[in-house]
Every structure is written in C-alpha cells, then in structure tokens.
Amino acid sequence: DDQHGTAIVSAAAVYNGLKIVDKSLEDVKLVVSGAGAASIACVDLLVSMGLSKDNVILCDSKGVIYEGRKEGMNEWKEKYVVQTNARTLDDAMMDSDIFMGLSGPGVLSAEAVKTMAKDPLVLAMSNPVPEIMPELAQEARPDAILATGRSDYPNQVNNVLCFPFIFRGALDCGATRINDEMKQACVKAIAELATKEPTEEVTKAYAGQTLKFGRDYLIPKPFDPRLIEEVPVAVVKAAMESGVATRPIEDLEAYRRKLHSYVSSSRIFMQPVIEKALTVPDAKIAFAEGENEDVLLALQSVVDEGIAKPYVIGRPNVIEQKLDELSLRIEVGKDIEVVDPLDCDNHEEYWRYYHDKVGRSGVSVEAAQSTLRSNSTVLAAVMTALGEVNGVICGKVGRFDHHLRDITTVLSNKPRPMTSSVCAVLLQDGPLFIADPFVNVNPSEDQLVVATQDCLDFIRKFGLEPKVALLSHSNFGTYDDEGAHKMKVAADRLRGFNPDLEIDGEMHAISAFNEQLRSSIYQNNHLTGRANLLIMPNMDAASIALGLSRSITNANMIGPYLNGLDKAAHILIPSVSARGIFNMAALTVEDSLTQRGGVQQSLLA
Template sequence: MPKKKETIEKYTDKEALDFHIQGKPGKIEIISSKQLSTQRDLSLAYSPGVAVPVLEISKNPQTAYEYTSKGNLVAVVSNGSAILGLGNLGALASKPVMEGKSVLFKRFADIDSIDIEVDSQDAEDIIKTVSNIACSFGGINLEDIGAPDCFVIEQKLKELVDIPIFHDDQHGTAIITTAGLINALDISGKSIKDVKIVVNGAGASAIACTELFKNSGVPNENVTMCDRKGVIYRGREGVDQWKSKHAIDTKDRTLEQAIKGADVVLGLSAAGAITQDMIKSMAKNPIIFACANPEPEIRPEKVLEVRDDAIIATGRSDYPNQVNNLIGFPYIFRGALDVQAKTINEEMKVAAAQAIAKLAREDVPDEVVAAYGGDRPHYGKNYIIPSTFDPRLITTIPTAVAKAAVNSGVAQKPIKDFDAYIDELEARLDPSVGLMQGINSKIKKTKKRIVFAEGEDEESLKAAIAFKNYGLGEPILIANKEKLNESLKKIGLDENFNIEITNSSDVEKSEKYKNYLYEKLQRKGILEKECDKMVKSDRVTWGSCMVACGDADGMVAGNTRHFSATVDKLAQSVGSRENEILFGLCLYVSKGKTILIADTNVNEFPTSEELVEIAISSARVAEILGFDPKVALLSHSTFGQPETERTKRVRQAVEMLEKRKVDFLFDGEMQPDVALNPKFQSTYPFSKIVGNANVLIMPSIHAAAVSTKMLKELGGGKVIGPLLIGLAQPIEVAPLRSSSSEILNLASIAAYSSEIIKY
C-alpha cells in the first residue's frame, strides 16, 4: 500500500473503546473467595453464620483483618482533578484509570482493590468521604488529585485514620527517582551529601521527590526548585506554603542559571524545558532525570550529543532507566498491608527506595534475563533502575517496607519469620507477567517478518497492527486490497495505513511457491497443476510457502477456519520436523503457576511411543520458555488404581521414558489432581512429581481439548496457545474466533521460535 500517513498510536481510539466494552464492561469484577455451592455454605457466608464474626469484630475491631478482606483490600480514590496528562475532567471520567490501577494492584502484588470516584472538587468533602469509609480498607491509594488539594487531603487523612494513605503521583515517583539517584551517584562517584540538585517543576511529584531526596541525605540548601516563573528563592512573593518550604537563599533566578554547575537535574515539568546548552553547563558526570511524559524535557540522544559522561533516566519504556511507579506502589502497599501498618511513613519510603537501588546492583538471575529477552543487564549507566517485570520486586520491596514499618513502630502485626514471609511473597508471583514480556523483548531486537494469513479478518488485522506498532516485528498480510480497506475502516484506520500485503496476484512468487510445493509433493501423487491451484487458492498454503522459501520468518494462521483444517494444510505444505511428532501444546497461566498441557489438538489417541515423544518435546519447550520441566503423564487412574487397558498404555510410556534416560523429572500414570495438588505428596511420597507437575501429558485429544477449553472459559486463568510443536517451520495456528490478543501472542511466539527453536 502507498505510504501516506503513519499512525503514532499503538492502537486506535475504537480499539481502546472496544477493549473496555467487550464482555463485561470495564476491567474489574468481584468474585467470592469461598465456595458457595450448598445451602450450608450460604448459611455460613451470610445469615445466620455471619453473625459470629460480626460479634467478634464488635468486641475487637482488629479482628476485622482476620475475618474479612480488609487486610488485603485497597481503595483507589480520585476526584478526577488531574487525570494522567488530561487535566480536570471530573470524577466519572477518571473511573477507567482507577479501574486500571486496581488491575495493576492485583496483577503485580495480589492485592484486591476497588476504585472509588468522589464527585467533588472540595478538599474537605473528599476528606470527609474517605475518612468515613476508611474502616472498610487496609489502605487508601489517592490518585490523580491536583495540587495543592492532594497535599491537604493526604495530610489530613493521615491524622484522621489509622491505615496507610498514599498519594502515588507524589510518593511513587519520588521513591523510584530516589532509587535511581542513589545508584547514579554511586556510579558517578559522588556523595549524596555534596551534590547540587536542580528540580524543574513544583507540583506534587516534584515536591515529594525533593522531600525524599532530603530525607535520604541531600542537604536542604543543595536543592534548587524551579517553577514556571523561575527559581523559588527565599523572599519571592506569591509562593504557597508547599513551595516555600523548599525556597533557599540564592542569587539564581532562572533554570538556566540554577543548572550551571549542577550535578543533578530532575525534570517533572514539560517537554523541551531543558536545552543542550543547559546540559553542557552541568558538572562532570551529570545526572539527568527527564521525567515529563510522554515527551521528556530533553531526549536522551540530545543529551548524549553534548555529554557522553551523562547518566540519563526518563519516564518512557523505550529508553533505559525508566522511572515507572509500577516498580513501587503495588509492593509498598503489599509490605504495609502484611504488617497492618497504620501509615506509610518516611522510613518506609526510604527503605523502599534503598531496596530498589540495591536490587539493580545485584547479579541478575536467569528469570530476569528472560524478561529482558535473553540479554543480561549489568549495573551501570544504562541500568540503575530494575525492570518493571523483575520477579524479585515482589520479595525485595515488601520485605524492606515491612521491616521499616516494624522498626519505626507503625506495624500492628509484626512479622516474626521473614524467611517464611519471603516464601509467601514468592507464591503470589504471577509468572505470566514475565512470560510474554520476555518473548516480546527478544523479538523486538530481531524484527522478524511474520505472515498473518487471514489479513482481512478484523481480529487478525488488529493483531498485525499491534505487532507492527509495538515494534515486535514486520507483519505481512495475505489480503485482498479492497476487502482490507473495508476492514481498516471498521477498526478506525484509513486505507493509507502503511502495512505490507501479499496475495497470489504476485506472478513471480506464485511460480516460486508452486515449484517448491511440487518438488515436495510430486512423489506423493500430487500433480504440478494441483500444486499451482493450492498455492493460488489457499492462503495458508501461500503463507507457509512464503516461510519455507525464506520470504518470511514465520506465520500465524487459523481464526476463520477450524484448527484441524489448518493443521492438515500445513502438514501437507511444510510437514513435521525429522524424527519429531506434530502436536498441540497449551500454556495455562493462573495465579502463582504456569502449566503446559499436551497434546491438545492433533493426535486423537496417541500410542505409548507417541506419548513418549510428546513428553520429550514438551519438556524441551518448557526449558526454552524458562521452566524446569516436571512432567506428569495423566490418566483416569493413579499408579495402577483402577487398572484398565487404557491405563496400561500410559504406564508403558513411563517405562519407556525410564529406558530413554531423559534429563527431566517425570512420572505417571496419575490423575490431574494428584499431579497438581501438594496434599497428595504424603500419600505418594515415592514420587517427585506428585503435587509438583508443570507439564501435563494428556492421554487423548478428547481429554485435552475438553480440559483446556473448560479452563479457558471457567478456570479464572489464561490459556495461551495452542502452540503447534514439531512443525518444520515456525508457524502457529490460532483456534477459530481467537481474539486479537491471542493472535498477537501466537505471532510473537512464531517470531521467537524462528530465532530460538532450531528448525
């Protein structure tokens, strides 16, 4: 298509609206943490059984932490007066953002959260509302409330209630920035007690950063704060009480004057506020935090043009050293909730900043390397702040915060065994956070060309556009131009969107692919003219020939036809790898665990020999994805009870694996609850797999298909796949009517496979 216009967004307005409206509108729901399947369950949950904890709480309010969700429940509160970068759009307009914050609490720290929008622009109204409902929650996260009201509201609520009150726009940024400052000073060989710091911006975040800098050791007179009118100096008129607290005696009146000779500049202001000439005037080894979003005060490449000795951080994910509040707030609240802290005090904030800084200095373990796409980051100028997907955050920050709460006397439930506490925190980690992130980080560097076979299908098209706009690689659509233009309009784009298309009207490629296919199939009774027809009439065949002939690196197909029909086409056009069986493998990701399930889609009733090959290949894929495979061969029996002809087939596969002397743990035959539930370990102490499996080999396609589809619809987790394992080319097949997100994941896996898995 002719290139006339590039979209800057990573999605269209319509796609963003569709995301929020599809299924249940919004992003959160409330589910019961208890089984409510019988009348007895209902009687215990509500009347009359609920009266018992009610009476206990009335006698001792602290027991509410034991008998209700209070201890793991945070309210995200806003009046919409400072929504993201959109300004004062009102309480109701802030609800999508607050729901999103609640989702992040759950995903990253397993904290239940509910959004509360207060329809008032009066600080006293908000204080009264929040203080009246505070007893329901373990903590309050204030969000997107404009200054100076945010200062007043937070301070007054801290005086009125005995749970943590935390305005993340202030303190989250401050904590992450302070962590970065600690490490940047260490790398540049400067002392926190001697550095000269300029803060450009005097809003909530800037003031919070300045206060935490000082609480971390920076002398008061060493920090110069600037607002739109220039330097905030002692004696300047019209300065409010929050700014005046940071006024200093100085002759400097402009940012340009203040920044001369400075060691550090922190920008929390606006794009372009800092110039190259200002950077030139700074001291040796300058530290620049340009945190305005989405466009920083000065781009890192502009800094490096004039200062190759600079250490730079921004608020953006496409540069090193991202100052991202997601590194902080979920884990800070996790630690505060776990000790039932009365407040989040300065000691806890400093402890969080120091813990984050320390984490960036430590040797990076393999699971973090996976989240960085295979590259091992090293502490230095381009790695002073850990990744948001570092799985160690869940143990490092809450532990530091909890200890600080205990030591500073605000913990109502001190932790006695911190080693056991760390184990509990690790169990909360959602492994899906890093899984696709690691794959996507890897493929961004290689920019593979991936074919999307159903080019005009709206879900496939949205996935292809996302693949391009997120920088994951280059999509190629098999599509008819006219039909594609119609689909583009339906999803909110015009026909000038720059994306590559291909189809059988390309005479040269048609001939090339026909010759490839005929050479492959001529001894299987297929005539040349039949190959020509297959290439020109079937887009799956066309796309697979593109990959096989090196015109593309991988493909994702399916979505508009049955899975088996697509697999049959691929088995003919590319076939399986030598000495490998073709099968489907799904990943089921639920809280605290990722399970690989095979064969879900290809072999109807695998023999013992086929089960062995499926187990070996599944273990190989598990290792590639970063898991230590523990393989359970499933059956309707467990270790011979009950014994039938069908169970013998699975037991024989286990015996054959023993003879193959494979290098992964396995066992069977066993029922799925035995494989997954640790309570059975005492019943079968001789097995290392019981209650510990992460790879499940299903006895038949019927059992696998039913199980995975039920998990997808009812299980509460996420199913990724099925991945097509054993195919001779990196091609994945999306099940019929997959969502754009599911197709995008498969496209990423195809790109990853083309680089990692040796075909």
C-alpha cells in the same frame, strides 16, 4: 484529585484540541466559569505550559474577576485579575478561544457560544448537568469542539485518566513532591495516548463508538489499560529531569515492561521469549488471515515492539480500509507488507514448490496454482518453506485440523511427522502446561514420548523446570488395561531419556497436584510439589481439561504451540485475542531460532 486531576485531564483535552484546530496555547484566549480550587489549578497548569495570564478571564458567581473588584475576592483570585470592561460571563465570551466550565448547570448560553472565535473549545465540565448541554453548543457553533464530565458524550474529562497513575510514577522514583514538570508530562502522556490506535479492550468496552483521534476523541477512554504504562513512565522521567526523584530509575524501558506486566498477566510470563525474539535480525512472519481485525490490531504491537515485520495475506484495498477504520498507525510498504494471493501467478517458485509437495497426491499443476490463490494458509506456509519469512501464523478463521493439514503438507519433510500441541494456562499459583488438546486424537505410546519431549523444550523457553505427570484413569496401578499401560510405559521411557527430571505416571489429576496424597498412594514417586506439565491420554481429556481450567479460573492462555514441523508454524484458535496473537508472533520468531524436527528421530531411533 479534584484540583490537579481535573487540571491535568482538562489540559490534555485542551492540548489536543488546539492541535486539531491549529492554534497555539500562547495565543489563545481562555474564559473560565468558576473560580474555586479546581478552576485555579486548571488555569495554573495551563499557564505553566505557556498560556499567557493576560489572556485569561476568570468568572465566579458574581461575574468577571476584574482589576479593582472588591466583592468576593481572595488571594487566589487576585492572581488572575485583568483590566477589562467585561463584567458578565457573556461579555467575557466575546472572541474567546476556549471556555472551561467548573461551576454549575446551565450558566453558559448558546448566544454567548456564538460570539466565540473560530473553532472554539468548549469544556463544560459541571456534573451531572454541564454549563451548557453539548447539543445546544453544537447547534450554536457547529465548528466547536466539545468536552464534558459525562460518559454519555464524547471527550469525557475524567480524573481517572490521571489518578492513581501519577502517584505510581511518583512513588516508584521516590519523588519528594509533584511539581509542574511532572504534571505537564502527565498531560502530554495522556494527550499522546489519544493519538494512538485504541486497544482491543477499549474497542470492545466502547463498541459502536468511533475511537479515532479527532474532534470527538481528544483524550483516551477511562478503561484504556495503557494508562498504567504511559503515565507513570512520563512522570518518572520528568521527576528525574527536574531533580525531585530520590530513587532514579535508570532503565526506563525495563520499568515500562514491568508496568506493562500489570496490564497483561501474560506479559511477564512471555518476557523471556520476547527478549529472545528481539535478538532475531530482520524477522518476518506471514499472517495467513491478513484481513481479520484482531490480526491487524495485533500487528500494531508486533511492529511497535520490534518483534517482526508482518507479511499479511489478503486483498490490499480491504486491508488498507480496515487499517484506517481501526485507526492503526502501521503503514503498508513501510511497517508491513501485503501479499495479494491473486499475484501468485507472478511467483512461479510458489506453485512449483507446492506442486512438488503434492503432485503425487493427485494435485495437478493447475490445481496447485489455484490452491495458492485461494488458500492463504498454504501460501503462507510456502513462503516459510522458501525462506522468505521466518514462520507462519494462521487459524484465526477456519478449522484447526484443516490448517494443520495444509501446513504439515508444506512444512514437513517426514512422511509421517509426529506433530503435537501444548498450551500454557496462567494460573494464580503458576503456569500449567497441558498436552495435547488439538492434534492427536488418541496418541500412541511413541507419540506420547515424542510429544512430551517436545513439551519439555517448550517449557524451558520460559525459564521453568518441567515437572511432568502423565495422567490416566489409573492411579499408580489401580487399573491394568491398555490405556493405563500406555501412560505408565511412556513415563518409564521418558525417565530413561531424562534421568534428572521429575517425571511420573500413570496417575490421577489430583495426585499430580497434591504431593501428600500422591505420596500416600505411592511413596517412591518421582515428583515433588505440584506438576506443571500434564500429559493427557487422549485429545478428549486434554481439550476438556484445558477448557475447564480456563473457564473456572478465568486464566489467560498461551498457545496452542505446535511441535513437530521443520519450520516455525503455529495455528491460532478463533477466540484468540489480539494480545494472544502478539504472544504467538513472539513465539514464532523465537521458534525460528531453533533447529526443529530432531526430537522424533533421536527418541525413536
């Protein structure tokens, strides 16, 4: 770690630093302060990448390592002896392009930095006090690019960017050794990651810092979760190409997805849905809150993974500015389309469709036109209804019930649609689905039946078999009242529709999870093991259960997933992360494959 970890991460900083100043590794002059194992490893790696040995000057505590020097020499230093008149570090620094310090505090003077070539790279990596303090180096040479080993300055050369990820790749492919090709691949993977936009986790961890590739952001931050994905894949590929992999990995994309699942616990759960979403040709999704930063961060993943082409609603100039501030690579007109609500007057079909929906509810033509200009959720829903996009995602800003009202008005052809919601909580012992925490305040027996049937289809999207418990304050008949009766009869009806499924109720929550307790109360119940779908008697119970399960376990949530509309449409909760928005995008695209709206008619006919 001390040798090759330092070598790999510092080489990544050099690789990107030279890219910024438009210099070639083959042409630059390197001066190194320190000639121990780490220094030699750093130089060896850079030489393997193209640096000329003739352009390297090593210095130790006794000065320059020059040809003919006898004092303090060894076989490793002998590799880098040079013919030079320079005898001190200050002498060696003249016209150098890169300084690499792996020695001790304060050994490099500001005067020496002033003698370096144009746009020098100064990597002062001694800890905790570097060879020269960044402030002094910057004052001496404002054109210098600086890096240290400290976290309180930009460009921290931290070995954790490399380890243990290089071993993850080496072990997974059964590499017999870690060779130069694998180390070089690691260098380039780390360097490339810095050129990409930072993740939400990194942005939050380093709040207030500008994380955009450039002089102050040469290499990724240590907390970047993508390192576990990018570095091992590069290492495995290099190991296979160089012939040292005894267990070659044929499907690198599948391997990447497996690694990605370590980063996001929701990834492996979502994979069946993502795979199906990728089969939808030319999928398009309208995002109602196109100016929201979390939405924009999510769009980069949506585009990168080929889930859909986003149509974002908002002011074009604001969206362009935020894309730049967030250092996102997506381009308007190429990767995403921006829909300006103020242009709605040029789309007569929009307001005509909307007015046809609401005209008999006291909404005039002028009011319909105004709504489309001012309500992005309505606009996104109209685009979905007209088939311009596959589905709509809204809700990052504003009240859930308001968004539900707007999309239901546009996207349902039924006078009283039975919409409902369900969320998946990813617990350690498996996913738990909870319905209905967001839509029906006090659902009727019919609504419970339809909502549960819709939930069964949702659970099957993930390759799971539903086990359904309808919960109540009553535990298999311990109470005889309207609320308990509602859940009991709904369970009976559902078993009639689904004779091969495990469905029971009414019961307590503890009975749904504990088979032994459940059987001691009612031996002939229709469940085995632990229920994975909890149908709550009302929104209060569902919302409280959802909040408690997430808070106590710190589990990730998928959803809410909205059932009952004729088109794919989903409403986010304001606290959703960029990853959560990506998950909902995949669900929306997959949802557009399904013919919706038929459950209510078949169950209640």
